[in-house]
Amino acid sequence: DTAVSQTPKYLVTQMGNDKSIKCEQNLGHDTMYWYKQDSKKFLKIMFSYNNKELIINETVPNRFSPKSPDKAHLNLHINSLELGDSAVYFCASSQFSTGPQSGANVLTFGAGSRLTVL
């Protein structure tokens, strides 16, 4: 029974298209995240939602729009895809962290969605 599941696992598309990636967690966590891992393997936070509320929005182009219909789901929609968007996108979840010492800072990741823009 997968704890954090994201679909699709692979996505190949043309520049200019719009695509979505879906994520669901069954861990009962309050917080969900989207991370981007580029070809150099840097794992960068994009967005974080706590209980459907956006709490982290890093410097990400407006073409990326997250949506959280409930605390178990966090989807990512990308408009007008560009070559530089090619990466692996990881969804993750955790309990809500109230600070750096919180034991809730442990993330559980989904298996990743590999996006290739041609």
Add this chain to the structure above:
Amino acid sequence: RKEVEQDPGPFNVPEGATVAFNCTYSNSASQSFFWYRQDCRKEPKLLMSVYSSGNEDGRFTAQLNRASQYISLLIRDSKLSDSATYLCVVIRSDNAGGTSYGKLTFGQGTILTVHP
């Protein structure tokens, strides 16, 4: 300067070797630290937390040096199955809309290959 830096490697070691990685962080307000492991084309998974006094989990030992602002991971008696990328994570306090939370920053990872 990046907030969290790791030597990307790759480290190539024979089975049975001892290998150590360091991870430096620039923000002295960082308070919590973890090591994650990421296998090729897989998601990162928690390996271990790093406690102030240092901690051990089987063949793995994690240490924190606050004065020099680095954490380390030591792997003894390396196994082929230890081959992976090891990511350090540094957490500090941040604030969003009046709510405090722990902000995680990942290092770029250190690639380890253990060969027969």
